[in-house]
Each structure stands twice: as C-alpha cells, then as structure tokens.
Amino acid sequence: MTEKNWDRVPIDAQSIDAPLSQAAVFLVVTVAGDRAALANVCVTLDGLDDLVKTVGFRDLSARLSCIVGIGRDLWDRLDAGKRPRELKPFSPIQGGVHAAPATPGDLLFHIRSERPDFCFEFERILLDGLGVSVTVVDEVSGFRYFDARDLLGFVDGTANPTGLDLPASALVGDEDADFAGGSYVVVQKYLHDLGAWAQVPTPLQEEIIGRTKIDNIEIDDDDAPRKSHKSLATIVDAEGNEHDILRDNMPFGRPGQREFGTYFIGYSRYLWVIEKMLQRMYVGDPPGAYDRLLDFSTPHTGTTFFAPARPMLQALAQAAQEKLPTAR
Structure with a gap:
C-alpha cells in the first residue's frame, strides 16, 4: 500500500518504525482518579525522553526506546479538546466457539532494547516515578526466540510492511491531520x-x-474450504486494496509455571483494520469457520490505545500540567 502524501507527514513516531528488538517489556497501567495522580503521570510522560537517555547512554548499541499509548478514557481526562478519530475502548468479540475479552488500560509502555537489563532498568525507574499514581494491570517481558519464531515454532511478523509501506500502514496521515504521525495500538496477551x-x-x-x-x-x-490464520488476518477493502499493520509480537513464558505465550501488539494507521482482522479470526469467514489457531491459543487481555507522535505526546503532557495541581 502506498500513500502519495507521506512527504508532508511529520514522521516523529516514538520509534514505532524502529527495527524489531531482542527484548521488550509490555506494561499496561491504569491511572488513579485524583487530579494529583494525573498531574504526576503528566510530569513522567513529559520526562520520558530524558529517562531513555539516562538509561540508554550506558550502551547506545542497545537501542533503548519506549513507545507510549494512551487509552480513550485517559485521553479524555487529559482534556485535550479533541481525540483521534477512531480512538475507542477495545470491543470484546464473541465468536461461536472463542471470545476475545476487553481488559482495562489507560497507558501502554512498550519498552524495547537489544538488552533485557536495559528494559528492566527503564521500567524500574519509570514505575518508581509513577508511584501510587498508577496500578499495574499487566506486565509481560518478551524475548526474541531463535530466528524470530513464536513458541509454536513458526516465524512471526513475516508480513510486516517495510520501506515507505511501513509509515503508510502504521501511521495516521492526512485523513486525520491533527493526529498525523500517530498510530492506533491494540494489544492482546x-x-x-x-x-x-x-x-x-x-x-x-x-x-x-x-x-x-x-x-x-x-x-x-x-480455494481451501477453511482459511488459515494468515488468510484471515489479511484485510482487503471494498476497492481491493490490502491494508497491512505493523506487528511487534514477542514470545514470553515461565516454564516452571507452564506458561507459554505470545504478546500480540499491532500498530495501525486505521483502527478498523485490526478490528476487522480480529472479527474474521473469531467469527470466521464464512461465519463459523473461525481461526483454528484459537483452539490452541487463548487471549487473556485486550486493550486499545493511541500512540501520538512525540511532539504531540509532550504537548499533551505539558498542557495538562498547566491545568492540574503540582505533582511533586
């Protein structure tokens, strides 16, 4: 998929287009309801770039980064005056056999590095700063498994867009110009x-x-009577255009607890693309012919966020601080 207007979009996308990393932490939190908690969160968001530098300077080749996604409810609490056109809470899906639940989440921190110790240190300092202002609702440490395979033994992320197709697939453009350079994010564990x-x-x-x-x-x-996971996850619109998303899935697990999984994280220019993909997987195409992978893989979370371009994230945090009591 191509987009002729991408030379006019500010691609400052919180490192969404960075190469897939060797390690990652997926951290989802909710924010306490008081104004002081919200103010403290805004101070922390405003200082994230400095925190990345503080931790990352020890080894620049580790390529530490952190992408922040904001849920719809928190976006409204920030009193930004407007929100991304498609931003809404995750819609649970009930198929004939399997279901995709919706779970809470105000903020997503997608922390990535070539070194797991950098992810750990960044998360530790981040949560120290957030303190009682947030509650952790999900925390997953992922790792790159052999040649980018999932724990089922298959290569994951093969269909990811590359080159100019990457921003055209993952980042909002002229269709919602106030939020250009941002991305819709859906996560499922x-x-x-x-x-x-x-x-x-x-x-x-x-x-x-x-x-x-x-x-x-x-x-x-x-021509097969039952479509594969690959085919059900391929989205084509009414005009015959295929719409890609950027996946940065990672395996995770604790063998001692018999826990083995994949953390799905999809970045998309249009939220409807991921929603349609999940509908096809759970309901089936035709209805009833659901994704057979779900017979072996069960979702335990489902949350939607919007990751604004870096300048907008900083502007949101700074504008909210001016309206809120001093956090520290």
Missing part, C-alpha cells in the same frame, strides 16, 4: 497450550498457520 499443539501433525499445523514451518513459505489456501 495469548497463552498457548503447547502440549495440545505438539500433538498436531506438522502438515496440519502448516495448514492452520498458512505457512510452512521450516522455511516459512506462504501457502496458497484461497
């Missing part, structure tokens, strides 16, 4: 039943995923 998956023969696994397992070759299933 999936837990896998690896024991049940291991009992599935590899050819059937490949049919479910839509790619070969060893060499990651796409399988053409257009």
